[in-house]
Amino acid sequence: MNYPLRHLVSLLDCTLNRSDIDDILITNMAIDTRSLGDTVNTLFVCLKGTKSDGHNFIKSAVALGVRVFLVKEFPREVYTEAILFIKVEDVLRSMQKIASDHRYHFSIPVVGITGSNGKTQVKEWIYQVLFRTCNIVKSPRSFNSQIGVPLSVQFLDASHELALFEAGISLPHEMGFLEKIISPTLGILTHMGDAHLSNFESRKVLLNEKLNLFQHVEKLLFCDSQAWVKDLVSKQISERSRLFVISYEDDLADVFIKSVIGVEECTTIELIYKQKGYLFSIPFTDEASVENAILSASFILYMDLWDKKISERFKLLERISLRLELKDGLHASTIIDDSYNSDLLSLRVALNYQDQNNKEGQNKVLVLSDLSQQRDDDEADIYHEISMLLAHHDIMQLYAVGPRLYHYRNLFKTINSKFYLETDQLIKDIPNLHIAGNSVLIKGTRSFKLEEFSYQIQEKTHQTYLEINLDAMRENLLYYRSLLEDDTKVMAMVKASSYGSGSIEVAHLLQRSGIDYLAVAIADEGIELRKANITTPIIVMNPEKHAFELMLEYNLEPNIYDLSLLREFAVAVAKSEKSKVDIHLKFDTGMRRLGFDKISDIELLGTLIPSFACLKVKSVFTHLSVSDTIGEEHFTKQQLDQFELFASILGDKLGYSFYRHALNTAGIERFVDHQYDMVRLGLGLYGVSFFKQSSLTEVMTLKTQVSQIKSVDPEDTIGYGRHGRRNSSGKIAVLPIGYADGFHRKLGNGNHSVLIKGGYAPTIGNICMDMCMVDITNVPDVSIGDEVVVFGPNHSIHHISDSLETIPYEVMTGIGPRVKKIYFSEM
DSSP states (O other), X not given: OOEEHHHHHHHSOEEESSSOOXXXXXXXXXXXXXXXXXXXXXXXXXXXXXXXXXGGGHHHHHHXXXXXXXXSSOOSSOXXXXXXXXXXXXXXXXXXXXHHHHHTTOOSOEEEEEOSBOHHHHHHHHHHHHTTTSOEEEOSTTOOSTTHHHHHHTTOOTTOSEEEEEOOOSSTTOHHHHHHHHOOSEEEEOBOOSTTGGGSSSHHHHHHHHGGGGTTOSEEEEETTSHHXXXXXXXXXXXXXXXXXXXXXXXXXXEEEEEEEEETTEEEEEEEETTEEEXXXXXXXXXXXXXXXXXXXXXXXXXXXXXXXXXXXXXXXXXXXXXXXXXXXXXXXEEEEETTOOOHHHHHHHHHHHHHTXXXXXXXXXXXXXXXXXXXXXXXXXXXHHHHHHHHTTEEEEEEESHHHHHTGGGGTTSOEEEESSHHHHHHTGGGSOOTTSEEEEEOOXXXXXXXXXXXXXXXXXXXXXXXXXXXHHHHHHHHHHTSOTTOEEEEEOHHHHHTTOHHHHHHHHHXXXXXXXXXXXXXXXXXXXXXXXXXXXXXXXXXXXXXXXXXXTTEEEEEOSHHHHHHHHHHHHXXXXXXXXXXXXXXXSSOSSSBOOHHHHHHHHHHGGXXXXXXXXXXXXXXSSTTOTTOHHHHHHHHXXXXXXXXXXXXXXXXXXXXXXXXXXXXXXXXXXXXXXXXXXXXXXXXOSSOGGGOOOOEEEEEEOOEEEEEOTTOOBSGGGOBOOSSOEEEEEESXXXXXXXXXXXXXXXXXXXXXXXXXXBOSOOOSSOEEEEOTTSXXXXXXXXXXEEBTTBOHHHHHHHTTSOHHHHHHTSOTTSEEEEEEOO
């Protein structure tokens, strides 16, 4: 968005708190103080819901620099004349009207996607395949609601060539509003199920409402595999020319699905379009993923964007993550918590996720509630299918909750099962459950409140915890891949427990994302990953001689940086059963750390390595010491020139090719012309950059809770050394986080502020070992137990690193071991 305020006011039936309007340029709308960017140019939309009221955050937003507010009522508090309030009868509809006006400024293809299941997956998969082909704007995650759609559409700008927007409804008559905002030129209808059916008379009524999104589209793409869907679509959109039909049976359809062959973890699909065959493979075999991939591929065919690289990109498709939490449970168990949503399709996806994250030695346990409401007559068939599904995924133990599962309990005789009518019964039986050391997937609908069971079996060592957003990490990886050539490989740095975020879970995500290499610091880190079923090639950056035997056992590849290390590793390989082992050579071109740094050494390597028949050079690399430093470009260029010389000499001597890599995160951002064969992605993967921060999302959020609230007087002193003081009466909150958790003592006495309920609370007094105090005098309505954000995407880690005069690496890796980690993924 980029509009004079006068233009937006002209769209609305509104009242202003003053008649003169400054010539303010509005560039974005926001509904949450935690997501504010350029506050001066933000229109803050004060939405009122059942649990929160945006009007309560006006004061905090003003303090952050917001000058313009869209409100239902003028605030009682008096603000300066610089603050403008636009009063409207309906804040949400006014927000939608602004987004709709913005949409009509663009004539690019705009795709509206709706259905019961697969909207986000189809949108994200089209993006994953096409993001190198054209500039795409899309709904963030699953922003498909009455609020999410206008927030998504506002991201449209003149650089975009294609738009992908989801639309979801939960009540009658909602889709008409979304159609006006998105105004799609093309439509995609995904699989129709029973999600959100409770507020509609029947699934046909629900579909008719969803089809309102496509009133004016040029083409509607849909699969005719559901006969009732095909009939309704044909009735509502009677012009055959506006339909693009995908069919398993009709070879005269626009796209004919000639074959679908699933083998192990891969499905190969052949489509016929305009009498030409298109063959591609996806790394999934479940029915939902196959249908969503076919929809995605058909759209790409219709858009005439298919080229020889498309089928290769389908091989790298990533599962769109569940809205779940991955966390530690009692007695060394792992919990996968998806306790708010349960239907057949989402259960399939969740079971796949459990398979992918299952650690060595763990058995798989499923806690399952009755599915979402079923209106079809095939309920028994569905529960029979569930029993087959659990057997297929080798579920060791099922704990089933609900009357429907209890009714069909005879269908689960082949699986160790226990049935409960209510969640309370399950919770009382926790001491008798087989949880210790196992992977526990919790899958249920909101009505069964399985989150209470999840809480009971979680490890509760500390109220301070680190959230890791795996979706954000995937998005960051996609961003950096978009900067590279298609054939450039990516090595991800997961050393030091993935910079404090936890190496195993991160490695699983990267492996599913098709990463080419992982890099760890020492052999122990690589062995841990291998034991967690990570099969991606792993380089050990600091190999120790005593670990050579284990490295060979676990297929870990060493970084060789001196001649003695080379000779000793060659001896270790000769003693093993390995016939050939890949090694990596490090060149020191100016870092003055590890590595070969003389031409004579390189020439000697070229002579020596061929004498070791068991070794092969897989890659050579160097480390750029000032790639992140403005003004030192000449030194980086010297390093790159030296690296190219060393690599050329070695290549001539060896007589075969190897990968070359020099760029780290900052190098990718600033010297992408020297990407060579591979790059090493580190800090940027975690959403932290000194140059491209606006293009990234920070992955880590350090959170804690309010333990106690105290009133203080001017004469009171706070904390050790009596350094904490206020000039007037106020309130402080005590937080269970201290320097033992990685919250450095230098951050005390106002040197850092935490976020509580959208407001900033500065530290007051010294940071203690296990706790600290913050001043909440200016943050209204804080209560014991309220969530506190120490740093995260909306309160950048840069604030802490700048205060400490250090770098984000140190903050991330300094988080204490007692801080538990919770991994987030959204459906």
